[in-house]
Amino acid sequence: xxxxxxxxxxxxxxAININGExxxxxxxxxxxxxxxxxxxxxxxVPVRLNRNNLECPGAxxxxxxxxxDEQLMKEIxxxxxxxxxxxxxxxxxxxxxxxxxxxxxxxxxxMENYLQPDLYIMYxxxxxxxxLMHNLAKLEIRPSIPSYSFLSVCGNVFANCYLxxxxxxxxxxxxSRNHGGIGKNEIVLGxxxxxxxxxxxxxx
Numbered sequence: 122x123x124x125x126x127x128x129x130x131x132x133x134x135x136a137i138n139i140n141g142e143x144x145x146x147x148x149x150x151x152x153x154x155x156x157x158x159x160x161x162x163x164x165x166v167p168v169r170l171n172r173n174n175l176e177c178p179g180a181x182x183x184x185x186x187x188x189x190d191e192q193l194m195k196e197i198x199x200x201x202x203x204x205x206x207x208x209x210x211x212x213x214x215x216x217x218x219x220x221x222x223x224x225x226x227x228x229x230x231x232m233e234n235y236l237q238p239d240l241y242i243m244y245x246x247x248x249x250x251x252x253l254m255h256n257l258a259k260l261e262i263r264p265s266i267p268s269y270s271f272l273s274v275c276g277n278v279f280a281n282c283y284l285x286x287x288x289x290x291x292x293x294x295x296x297s298r299n300h301g302g303i304g305k306n307e308i309v310l311g312x313x314x315x316x317x318x319x320x321x322x323x324x325x
Contacts, residue, residue: 157301
């Protein structure tokens with residue numbers, strides 16, 4: 122199914138599985154990286170993130186590796202010059218997952234035979250979002266489009282899409298645009314596997 126999703130939405134598509142074990146080789150980076158950077162890398166090769174190689178405080182919070190929202194709030198505020206009260210309100214609405222051991226990103230079509238994706242994260246051009254919104258309306262599905270300019274890929278898309286099983290759209294955050302490979306004319310899209318499967322009927 123991954124190849125078909127790429128045909129529809131473009132090549133920057135990562136099929137993602139949480140906690141599964143693969144019979145094929147998956148790169149486990151020895152250096153630390155952000156989740157958005159790993160997503161970008163996984164467009165080319167499969168990548169596995171775990172507690173040891175995921176470095177971004179926002180991403181570690183989103184996947185449940187760390188849970189100090191007060192410290193995270195201060196760090197984001199210090200870097201962005203956005204008030205702590207605004208960030209605190211945002212963090213209360215941005216979900217965090219629990220129970221993650223590792224994340225497999227960039228699954229290939231052949232790997233899907235034994236490792237089903239839980240979701241897809243894509244960097245897509247805006248016109249594809251227009252078509253998507255039209256087809257989601259046919260399924261009476263409303264996407265989640267959070268307005269926050271931080272924890273974009275990791276919280277507003279990855280965690281939100283997986284935990285709440287909703288189509289998640291984000292315009293990116295400074296970190297993901299600087300380190301995560303999001304292009305100037307690209308938007309971040311997260312699709313739960315079930316909804317992605319249902320959408321295929323409209324792209325025949």
